[in-house]
Amino acid sequence: MDFQPTQDQRDLRAGVRDLLAGRYGREALRAAADGGACVDRALWRELGEAGFFALRLPEEQGGVGLGMPEAVLVFEEAGRALLPGPLVATHLAAGSVPGAAQGTAVVTAFDLEGPWVTHLGESDAVLGAAAVPAGEAVRPADPLTPLSRVRARDPASAGASEAADAYRDEGALLTAALQLGSALRTLELAVGHAREREQFGQPIGAFQAVKHLCAQMLVRAEVARTALYAAAVTGDPGEVAGAKLLADEAAVRGARDCLQVHGGMGFTWEADVHLHLKRAWVRAEQWRTAARAEEALAAELLGAGLPEAGVE
Structure with missing residues (x-):
């Protein structure tokens, strides 16, 4: 497919x-x-x-x-x-x-x-x-x-x-989409700054630590995107909960990593990074919190009758 x-x-x-x-x-x-x-x-x-x-x-x-x-x-x-x-x-x-x-x-x-x-x-x-x-x-x-x-x-x-409560799954999925968009935007901001900002005569993006931060942001965002799109097609409550968890993580951790790439200027009011981080914090508490999403996933897994540990 x-x-x-x-x-x-x-x-x-x-x-x-x-x-x-x-x-x-x-x-x-x-x-x-x-x-x-x-x-x-x-x-x-x-x-x-x-x-x-x-x-x-x-x-x-x-x-x-x-x-x-x-x-x-x-x-x-x-x-x-x-x-x-x-x-x-x-x-x-x-x-x-x-x-x-x-x-x-x-x-x-x-x-x-x-x-x-x-x-x-x-x-x-x-x-x-x-x-x-x-x-x-x-x-x-x-x-x-x-x-x-x-x-x-x-x-x-x-x-x-x-x-x-009646709209909980739909609200969680749409909020996850907002979180994904923010995660992708902070990735763009981090990569753009890493290419332009120079230290010791070269862009900071050439340093391994910065490369790792950007790579981790990309992986989290793409994993969240895959989960989100799948849940949008299936509408399965367990997949919706998983998509919200992954999107929240991508948005919050992505904004933090973006701030880290920006260094001292990332903490200033003039930079947009803090706006993404604060919004990600709020959205992580909307429609389905991490605790509620984990409970929904646990219920889904237990209801599926998973085999006991060590049993093939």
């Missing part, structure tokens, strides 16, 4: 990359990180018009009618651009929350452990909730992911957690 993306899928990915490059390049990213609004409403509507949120919605309901394999390609590009906002929740809400499919509504979800919600103050709705609950803003790890602590679960938000 040929698991390479089709020409239509490659064109779709290229189109989204071009859209984001033109509308959310580095200047827009830095402006948002330095204090601008995290969710660009105009860009959100453009994404809706391009079919980003309605990608998997049936055509008879006004959607594009594609599937999860296409969705992960699109979300991979959003992760590469470090596009902020509750992209996954809004995508999942298409067809059930008015305006979500068109990008005229921003929808968040209870996708974190405990009473935490991202982008609550910027959202028009919460997935599964009758109204947006009250919340208290707290200082986030990622400057582009506002975080709120919901004070009380009132009747309006009683079904929000249940709705998030």
